[in-house]
Amino acid sequence: MNKQKIxxxxTTLRDGSHAVSHSFTTEQAAEIAGSLDKTGVSLIELSHGDGIAGSSINYGFSTTPELELLKAAKPAVKNAKLTVLxxxxxxxxxxxxxxxECGIAAVRVATHVTEADTxxxxxxxxxxxxxxxxxxxxxxxxxSxxxxxxxxKIFVDAGADYINIADSAGYMVPNDVRARISLLKSSIDIPVGFHSHNNLGCAIANSLAAVEEGATYIDATCRGLGAGAGNTQIEVLCAVLNRLGYDTGVDIYGLMDVAEKNVEPVMQRPQMINTASLMLGYAGVYSSFLLHTYRAAEKFGLNPRDILVELGRRQMVGGQEDxxxxxAYALVQQQKNK
Amino acid sequence: MNKQKIxxxxTTLRDGSHAVSHSFTTEQAAEIAGSLDKTGVSLIELSHGDGIAGSSINYGFSTTPELELLKAAKPAVKNAKLTVLxxxxxxxxxxxxxxxECGIAAVRVATHVTEADTxxxxxxxxxxxxxxxxxxxxxxxxxSxxxxxxxxKIFVDAGADYINIADSAGYMVPNDVRARISLLKSSIDIPVGFHSHNNLGCAIANSLAAVEEGATYIDATCRGLGAGAGNTQIEVLCAVLNRLGYDTGVDIYGLMDVAEKNVEPVMQRPQMINTASLMLGYAGVYSSFLLHTYRAAEKFGLNPRDILVELGRRQMVGGQEDxxxxxAYALVQQQKNK
Structure with a gap:
C-alpha cells in the first residue's frame, strides 16, 4: 500500500561502537557486516562512534583501528553500501x-544542527x-x-545525496519528528532520513512518524546497540514497517537472527533506559556530560538531575563540558536567592 | 497547558509478577508499594500476573500467596488505591x-475484549x-x-468507574491506539484508560497517543517490568508527560529512584525486546503460546515464526493452545500445495 521504498x-558497527567501548574486532566486523548484508539493508555504517579518526583520548581509543575493521568487513559486503561517519x-x-582505500561507498558528514557549513x-x-x-x-x-x-539546504547545495536529521540526545517525541521531517520533506528535492535514540522510549514510534512524513532512509541498530539508551532497534523497526505495508526490501527474520546470534553475544550490557539515559533524553543533552555533571553535583551539593535539566535549557552541546x-555554581546561587 | 489530570x-506488583516468576516477597511488596505510594501514583495494583487466585499449575504458582503480599503492602499505601486484578x-x-479483607480499595475486572458480559x-x-x-x-x-x-458499554452499565483497554500482546502502533481511544472517549461518559506492552517498542508512544486522545488513566511499571517485552516504563512515561505539560501529580525523580533502587535489584533479567517477544507483538498473540509453538515447529519441521503469524491471523486467544x-498441520499442507 505504501510504494515508496524505505x-x-x-549503524550497529558505528553508533553501536559507543556501547561496546569501541572494542569491535575484525572478526566481529566481518561477521556482523556480512550477515547484515544478506538481509538487504541499504547502507552499513562502520566507524568509531564519533566517526572516522574518533579513536583518541578525548573520545575513547578503539581496540582495533577502524581502518582495519573496514578492510575486514569489505569482502563480506556485496550489496549494501559500506559507509563511514x-x-x-x-x-x-x-x-x-x-x-x-578500504573500499567504502558512502560517507555521512555529521555536523551540529546549526553548523552545516563546516x-x-x-x-x-x-x-x-x-x-x-x-x-x-x-x-x-x-x-526549529x-x-x-x-x-x-547548505548540504543540498554542496551536492549531498540525502539529508539525515538526528535526534542525538533521544529528546524528541513523535510530534517533534513530524514537524521537522514534514517541513524538510516539502522544502528540499533530495531524500530525507532520520536517526533516533531511545532515551525517552520513542525511537521506534519516532522512526515510524518520520516514515509517515516522507523520510525514506532510517537509521537503526541490532538490539538497539548505541549511545545513551541506544538507537532504534532494527529488527523491531523492520517488523513494524513490514506489517504496515512499507517496502524495506529486508528479510525481517534474517535481521532478528543477526541481532540474536551475531550482535547480542557481543553486547557488554543490555540496552535499557536507566536513570542516567532517561535524564539525558529528558534534558536533551549529550552523554559526554554525565561524568562532569556528577562531579559538579557532588562538589556543590546539588541533585545532578537539576544540573542536567539546566544544561539542556541552555542548549549546551558537546565540547562545552567545562x-x-x-x-552548577549559578544553580547554587539561584537556590540561595529563593 | 493540559489541565486534565492524568x-x-x-502495575509493577501485578504485571511485573510475570517477569519475576511470581516470586515477590512480602518485604519487596511492602517496600515497592510504599515507595511508589510516596511518588503520587493513583493506583497500585498487586496480584498474581493473571489476577487474584492466578497462582496455579496453569498460570504458575506464586512463591508467596498474593493475599499475604496485599496484607504486607497495605500499611505502606497511604494515598494511592491498593488495587487487584x-x-x-x-x-x-x-x-x-x-x-x-486485606484492605484493597479497587478492583480491575479483566475479560477478553469481546467478553465483557463475563x-x-x-x-x-x-x-x-x-x-x-x-x-x-x-x-x-x-x-474494532x-x-x-x-x-x-456493558461495563459502564454494570457500574464501572472507568474503562481500561489493554494492548495485551504489544501489537499496536500509535494509530491503532488513537482509533480505539478516540472513539471510546467520545462514546462513553466515564474516564478511559490504557495499558500497553512494549513488544513492538511502542509502549511509551502508544500511551502518549492515548493521553492525547483523552485517556486519563495510564498503566505502567517500574523499568517496564512485565509480561512479554514488558509494560510501559513508568519513569519514562512520567518524564515525557511532565515535559509535555500534563499534570500527573507524580514526583518523576522519585519514580526514577523506585525503579533504580527498589525494582531493578529484584529483576531476574533486563526487560528487552528479544526475538520471541518481538514475534509475539508482530503476530499479536499471547506469550503462553510460545512453548507450544516451538514444540509444534520442531515436530512439523516449520519455522516457529510462521506458526505464530498464522495464530495471530486466526486471532487465537489464551486457552486455545491445543x-x-x-x-501447524494446516501450514504443512499449505506449503505442500504451493
Whole structure:
C-alpha cells in the first residue's frame, strides 16, 4: 500500500561502537557486516562512534583501528553500501581518503544542527571521489524546523545525496519528528532520513512518524546497540514497517537472527533506559556530560538531575563540558536567592 | 497547558509478577508499594500476573500467596488505591472478598475484549462493596473501535468507574491506539484508560497517543517490568508527560529512584525486546503460546515464526493452545500445495 521504498541504514558497527567501548574486532566486523548484508539493508555504517579518526583520548581509543575493521568487513559486503561517519573537526578529508582505500561507498558528514557549513568541503570532496554523500545534522531537537531546512539546504547545495536529521540526545517525541521531517520533506528535492535514540522510549514510534512524513532512509541498530539508551532497534523497526505495508526490501527474520546470534553475544550490557539515559533524553543533552555533571553535583551539593535539566535549557552541546561547573555554581546561587 | 489530570496506575506488583516468576516477597511488596505510594501514583495494583487466585499449575504458582503480599503492602499505601486484578474464570467473587479483607480499595475486572458480559457480576459486586471498579478489556487489538465501544458499554452499565483497554500482546502502533481511544472517549461518559506492552517498542508512544486522545488513566511499571517485552516504563512515561505539560501529580525523580533502587535489584533479567517477544507483538498473540509453538515447529519441521503469524491471523486467544498443532498441520499442507 505504501510504494515508496524505505532504505534501512544499519549503524550497529558505528553508533553501536559507543556501547561496546569501541572494542569491535575484525572478526566481529566481518561477521556482523556480512550477515547484515544478506538481509538487504541499504547502507552499513562502520566507524568509531564519533566517526572516522574518533579513536583518541578525548573520545575513547578503539581496540582495533577502524581502518582495519573496514578492510575486514569489505569482502563480506556485496550489496549494501559500506559507509563511514565523518564529523568535521574530528575526521578530515585525509582520513576519508584512507577510508576510501578500504573500499567504502558512502560517507555521512555529521555536523551540529546549526553548523552545516563546516561540512561543505567534505561533501564536495566525497562527490568528486564518486562516493555517496549524506548531510547529517546532529542534535536536531535544538533547532526549529525552519532552521533545519536552512541548514539542510547548505548540504543540498554542496551536492549531498540525502539529508539525515538526528535526534542525538533521544529528546524528541513523535510530534517533534513530524514537524521537522514534514517541513524538510516539502522544502528540499533530495531524500530525507532520520536517526533516533531511545532515551525517552520513542525511537521506534519516532522512526515510524518520520516514515509517515516522507523520510525514506532510517537509521537503526541490532538490539538497539548505541549511545545513551541506544538507537532504534532494527529488527523491531523492520517488523513494524513490514506489517504496515512499507517496502524495506529486508528479510525481517534474517535481521532478528543477526541481532540474536551475531550482535547480542557481543553486547557488554543490555540496552535499557536507566536513570542516567532517561535524564539525558529528558534534558536533551549529550552523554559526554554525565561524568562532569556528577562531579559538579557532588562538589556543590546539588541533585545532578537539576544540573542536567539546566544544561539542556541552555542548549549546551558537546565540547562545552567545562561550562558545567559554571552552571552548577549559578544553580547554587539561584537556590540561595529563593 | 493540559489541565486534565492524568492518573498513573502502577502495575509493577501485578504485571511485573510475570517477569519475576511470581516470586515477590512480602518485604519487596511492602517496600515497592510504599515507595511508589510516596511518588503520587493513583493506583497500585498487586496480584498474581493473571489476577487474584492466578497462582496455579496453569498460570504458575506464586512463591508467596498474593493475599499475604496485599496484607504486607497495605500499611505502606497511604494515598494511592491498593488495587487487584480479577480475571473472571480464574478469580471469583469469593476471592475478591478475601482481597477486600486485606484492605484493597479497587478492583480491575479483566475479560477478553469481546467478553465483557463475563465480568458484569464482578463489577456489580465490587460497587456494592464500596470498591472502585474498573472494566478492563484485554487483547483489544483484536477488536474494532466500534466493538470495543459496545463491550465497554456493558461495563459502564454494570457500574464501572472507568474503562481500561489493554494492548495485551504489544501489537499496536500509535494509530491503532488513537482509533480505539478516540472513539471510546467520545462514546462513553466515564474516564478511559490504557495499558500497553512494549513488544513492538511502542509502549511509551502508544500511551502518549492515548493521553492525547483523552485517556486519563495510564498503566505502567517500574523499568517496564512485565509480561512479554514488558509494560510501559513508568519513569519514562512520567518524564515525557511532565515535559509535555500534563499534570500527573507524580514526583518523576522519585519514580526514577523506585525503579533504580527498589525494582531493578529484584529483576531476574533486563526487560528487552528479544526475538520471541518481538514475534509475539508482530503476530499479536499471547506469550503462553510460545512453548507450544516451538514444540509444534520442531515436530512439523516449520519455522516457529510462521506458526505464530498464522495464530495471530486466526486471532487465537489464551486457552486455545491445543489448537497450535492443528495450525501447524494446516501450514504443512499449505506449503505442500504451493
Amino acid at each position: 532504505h534501512i541504514v544499519d 565523518l564529523i568535521p573537526g574530528i575526521g578530515t578529508i585525509e582520513d576519508l581518503k584512507e577510508a576510501e 561540512g561543505i568541503q567534505h561533501i564536495q570532496y566525497a562527490k568528486s571521489a564518486g562516493l555517496m554523500a549524506v548531510g547529517f545534522l546532529m542534535l536536531s531537537h535544538m533547532a 524546523p525552519e532552521k533545519i531546512v536552512e541548514q539542510a 561550562m558545567i561547573v559554571d552552571v | 492518573h498513573i496506575v502502577d 480479577l480475571i473472571p474464570g480464574i478469580g471469583t467473587i469469593e476471592d475478591l472478598k478475601e482481597a477486600e 465480568g458484569i457480576q464482578h463489577i456489580q459486586y465490587a460497587k456494592s462493596a464500596g470498591l472502585m471498579a474498573v472494566g478492563f478489556l484485554m487483547l483489544s487489538h483484536m477488536a 473501535p466500534e466493538k470495543i465501544v459496545e463491550q465497554a 489448537m497450535i498443532v492443528d495450525v
